Amino acid sequence: xxxxxxxxxxxxxxxxxxxxxxxxxxxxxxxxxxxxxxxxxxxxxxxxxxxxxxxxxxxxxxxxxxxxxxxxxxxxxxxxxxxxxxxxxxxxxxxxxxxxxxxxxxxxxxxxxxxxxxxxxxxxxxxxxxxxxxxxxxxxxxxxxxxxxxxxxxxxxxxxxxxxxxxxxxxxxxxxxxxxxxxxxxxxxxxxxxxxxxxxxxxxxxxxxxxxxxxxxxxxxxxxxxxxxxxxxxxxxxxxxxxxxxxxxxxxxxxxxxxxxxxxxxxxxxxxxxxxxxxxxxxxxxxxxxxxxxxxxxxxxxxxxxxxxxxxxxxxxxxxxxxxxxxxxxxxxxxxxxxxxxxxxxxxxxxxxxxxxxxxxxxxxxxxxxxxxxxxxxxxxxxxxxxxxxxxxxxxxxxxxxxxxxxxxxxxxxxxxxxxxxxxxxxxxxxxxxxxxxxxxxxxxxxxxxxxxxxxxxxxxxxxxxxxxxxxxxxxxxxxxxxxxxxxxxxxxxxxxxxxxxxxxxxxxxxxxxxxxxxxxxxxxxxxxxxxxxxxxxxxxxxxxxxxxxxxxxxxxxxxxxxxxxxxxxxxxxxxxxxxxxxxxxxxxxxxxxxxxxxxxxxxxxxxxxxxxxxxxxxxxxxxxxxxxxxxxxxxxxxxxxxxxxxxxxxxxxxxxxxxxxxxxxxxxxxxxxxxxxxxxxxxxxxxxxxxxxxxxxxxxxxxxxxxxxxxxxxxxxxxxxxxxxxxxxxxxxxxxxxxxxxxxxxxxxxxxxxxxxxxxxxxxxxxxxxxxxxxxxxxxxxxxxxxxxx
Numbered sequence: 001x002x003x004x005x006x007x008x009x010x011x012x013x014x015x016x017x018x019x020x021x022x023x024x025x026x027x028x029x030x031x032x033x034x035x036x037x038x039x040x041x042x043x044x045x046x047x048x049x050x051x052x053x054x055x056x057x058x059x060x061x062x063x064x065x066x067x068x069x070x071x072x073x074x075x076x077x078x079x080x081x082x083x084x085x086x087x088x089x090x091x092x093x094x095x096x097x098x099x100x101x102x103x104x105x106x107x108x109x110x111x112x113x114x115x116x117x118x119x120x121x122x123x124x125x126x127x128x129x130x131x132x133x134x135x136x137x138x139x140x141x142x143x144x145x146x147x148x149x150x151x152x153x154x155x156x157x158x159x160x161x162x163x164x165x166x167x168x169x170x171x172x173x174x175x176x177x178x179x180x181x182x183x184x185x186x187x188x189x190x191x192x193x194x195x196x197x198x199x200x201x202x203x204x205x206x207x208x209x210x211x212x213x214x215x216x217x218x219x220x221x222x223x224x225x226x227x228x229x230x231x232x233x234x235x236x237x238x239x240x241x242x243x244x245x246x247x248x249x250x251x252x253x254x255x256x257x258x259x260x261x262x263x264x265x266x267x268x269x270x271x272x273x274x275x276x277x278x279x280x281x282x283x284x285x286x287x288x289x290x291x292x293x294x295x296x297x298x299x300x301x302x303x304x305x306x307x308x309x310x311x312x313x314x315x316x317x318x319x320x321x322x323x324x325x326x327x328x329x330x331x332x333x334x335x336x337x338x339x340x341x342x343x344x345x346x347x348x349x350x351x352x353x354x355x356x357x358x359x360x361x362x363x364x365x366x367x368x369x370x371x372x373x374x375x376x377x378x379x380x381x382x383x384x385x386x387x388x389x390x391x392x393x394x395x396x397x398x399x400x401x402x403x404x405x406x407x408x409x410x411x412x413x414x415x416x417x418x419x420x421x422x423x424x425x426x427x428x429x430x431x432x433x434x435x436x437x438x439x440x441x442x443x444x445x446x447x448x449x450x451x452x453x454x455x456x457x458x459x460x461x462x463x464x465x466x467x468x469x470x471x472x473x474x475x476x477x478x479x480x481x482x483x484x485x486x487x488x489x490x491x492x493x494x495x496x497x498x499x500x501x502x503x504x505x506x507x508x509x510x511x512x513x514x515x516x517x518x519x520x521x522x523x524x525x526x527x528x529x530x531x532x533x534x535x536x537x538x539x540x541x542x543x544x545x546x547x548x549x550x551x552x553x554x555x556x557x558x559x560x561x562x563x564x565x566x567x568x569x570x571x572x573x574x575x576x577x578x579x580x581x582x583x584x585x586x587x588x589x590x591x592x593x594x595x596x597x598x599x600x601x602x603x604x605x606x607x608x609x610x611x612x613x614x615x616x617x618x619x620x621x622x623x624x625x626x627x628x629x630x631x632x633x634x635x636x637x638x639x640x641x642x643x644x645x646x647x648x649x650x651x652x653x654x655x656x657x658x659x660x661x662x663x664x665x666x667x668x669x670x671x672x673x674x675x676x677x678x679x680x681x682x683x684x685x686x687x688x689x690x691x692x693x694x695x696x697x698x699x700x701x702x703x704x705x706x707x708x709x710x711x712x713x714x715x716x717x718x719x720x721x722x723x724x725x726x727x728x729x730x731x732x733x734x735x736x737x738x739x740x741x742x743x744x745x746x747x748x749x750x751x752x753x754x755x756x757x758x759x760x761x762x763x764x765x766x767x768x769x770x771x772x773x774x775x776x777x778x779x780x781x782x783x784x785x786x787x788x789x790x791x
Contacts (some may be wrong), residue, residue: 087314091198096185103220109256110224152190194230290376321366333647356383365525389596392589395502402480424448438497469500483550485513512609522556588636599640
């Protein structure tokens with residue numbers, strides 16, 4: 001970019017609101033001896049004494065123009081076709097006296113409080129950066145404003161020892177030939193603030209619609225906050241965690257201004273968080289293009305492949321893993337199954353429906369399709385990546401994996417499997433915990449009596465899963481969630497009694513990754529979006545996807561067999577997905593207030609997660625989806641399952657139908673859920689805790705009865721055994737006198753499992769309130785938030 005003239009940049013700044021000026025300004029000067037000596041020691045370590053002396057005498061400050069002018073980035077689909085081109089940089093240079101003192105001080109408080117009385121380089125910070133970069137341990141901060149100005153203006157954003165060495169010598173030269181005010185002006189004019197805004201003038205307009213000269217302390221502190229993480233701290237689009245982090249950083253900046261006597265304590269007390277404008281999408285990012293570019297950018301930045309500032313400068317060609325045909329299939333499915341049924345003009349409830357979806361190749365982790373919302377130019381929050389809505393009962397698949405993989409036992413000592421019988425009474429108190437027992441209601445307060453774990457999975461019975469999680473261990477359930485792919489920092493992912501009901505708030509992309517692990521034999525690969533990266537035609541290295549065995553392959557296959565019941569059982573919450581006509585497994589999720597509804601499902605070839613979120617279009621507040629699209633209530637088995645089915649039909653059209661891995665007791669090898677064989681041993685209705693019985697007993701049609709026990713005593717596989725063509729399905733009635741497993745102990749007094757009462761699948765009754773758990777069992781106010789989920 002063109003640099004401002006010296007007369008513009010050397011103009012002294014006006015006084016701050018507190019009446020104090022930034023520390024020490026001055027005319028051009030030679031490099032102080034102590035600075036040369038200390039900085040020389042650092043450089044000498046890198047280049048040697050002779051090299052340092054020669055470099056200081058011969059270094060030439062490069063032309064800023066070419067380095068600072070942004071180029072375009074090209075974003076490509078998997079097949080090389082163009083998604084979008086970005087890189088139109090919003091930049092306008094201003095003299096330092098055109099930046100309010102409050103904004104100047106905020107930048108100094110955030111980035112370099114000793115700027116006006118320090119040298120050009122931060123010696124400890126430079127040493128740390130050099131050592132860590134050389135060891136390949138990632139980036140390290142600690143640069144002075146002078147160093148950051150040099151990097152922004154004259155150098156690339158590349159993290160390397162060579163770039164750091166150049167930065168050091170040019171910084172020394174700049175410090176010798178330019179005043180502190182010159183450098184601060186240059187820094188403020190070349191810093192990246194997000195939203196395509198380079199420089200504080202562009203940032204002030206982008207976020208507040210004012211000139212830099214009019215920025216008050218609150219606004220200046222917010223712009224200084226953005227220097228740390230522009231996109232993550234943009235409160236108009238950030239997650240709840242991002243917003244909190246931005247607030248924390250904003251307070252840090254203001255407190256620093258007080259500490260440096262740039263803001264009085266009284267002025268600080270009067271400051272409130274500023275109102276931030278909604279962002280305006282860049283041209284060419286309409287429809288899904290903006291969401292794809294946003295998701296790929298987040299991937300590159302979060303994996304420390306590139307910084308936001310580097311991407312903003314441009315020159316990159318980014319090829320995504322997105323398949324353009326499947327991307328269109330996903331958009332078409334949302335349009336035909338959801339959008340076409342919404343009438344926000346006559347039915348205001350419909351205006352709050354926000355869809356998000358992600359489709360992943362389970363074998364490679366590649367994201368093949370992503371739906372972020374109706375249009376990036378109208379709705380900037382990426383619904384596929386947001387982490388502010390509860391997952392509901394889609395989390396129950398994780399609880400199953402934790403129980404089966406750990407060999408968990410019931411309170412009476414039985415090894416848990418698909419035919420373990422639990423008490424499905426609504427509001428049943430959990431046994432085995434400490435403090436006031438947790439008691440979760442079922443959908444509509446419905447009582448199921450004695451039912452198998454398979455039935456509880458098919459019908460999404462809360463009271464069973466809260467006991468299952470207690471039997472397994474809440475910490476084990478949480479750890480399994482992380483192992484399967486949920487980020488450890490996922491909000492509300494704590495070892496609380498309501499954890500299996502889905503009070504955590506992972507993204508749609510996160511949940512697609514978890515189910516991909518189940519579909520991939522327990523091998524976890526974090527979903528990725530960037531297939532290749534080039535800078536000005538030169539290939540850049542990308543980290544190889546890491547594969548870890550999260551749970552055993554046997555466990556993954558057993559969970560898949562159980563999740564097939566959700567689809568195959570005519571009374572299962574995901575029965576609509578039967579229309580796919582292929583072997584499929586999945587789980588619905590519906591929070592009790594119906595603010596989010598989910599369906600995450602998979603075939604052997606493809607995993608797709610679909611969610612619908614209720615969001616007030618005016619305030620952004622979470623609202624109930626009940627009645628959306630004219631339906632009675634809202635549930636994951638409705639619109640999400642319908643979108644999933646329509647997409648999967650199109651995405652898999654013309655591909656060979658394949659089966660899931662064979663699990664003992666799955667008679668047809670995975671293409672259906674045929675009747676299971678009768679176990680060779682019978683279980684006693686009253687097991688002795690000191691000698692745990694293995695699971696056995698006659699399987700119950702429609703109950704998810706399993707076949708023969710495996711060597712560990714755990715039953716493996718599940719079957720509904722309805723006799724429907726192709727072996728799929730499973731009736732919801734029990735065989736006369738059919739015991740389907742052993743009771744769980746004091747809470748289960750009858751071995752016979754109960755069929756699910758008939759219901760209208762599209763109807764979700766109003767949810768009753770759960771008894772309030774005691775403090776020793778409850779994980780905060782959100783603990784019961786998903787308790788009414790019936791799928």
